[in-house]
Amino acid sequence: RIDGGKKQKVRPGDILGALTGKDGIPGSDVGKINVTDYCAYVAVKKVSAGFALKKLENGKLKGRNFRVWRIR
Numbered sequence: 001r002i003d004g005g006k007k008q009k010v011r012p013g014d015i016l017g018a019l020t021g022k023d024g025i026p027g028s029d030v031g032k033i034n035v036t037d038y039c040a041y042v043a044v045k046k047v048s049a050g051f052a053l054k055k056l057e058n059g060k061l062k063g064r065n066f067r068v069w070r071i072r
Helices: 012-020 046-058
Strands: 030-035 040-044
Touching (some): 012 040, 040 046
Antiparallel strands (some): 030 040
16 A cells, blocks of 8 residues: 555556666566555565565655555
8 A cells, every 4th residue: 555646646657667667576566556546555466565565665656755555
């Protein structure tokens, strides 16, 4: 879960780019991306979930830092 959504102008392509960008996870490990008004949910394979979480916590999305949670 990412604490940013449509109201913060976050799009699925932005999330995919942040995850698969420089030293990121493979695009095949990313599943559905659901962006609501105030948050976004991203399906990631279990083998890449920890790395994806760290990448989003330490990196930037749309030039900003967003809080990120792992939901099971």
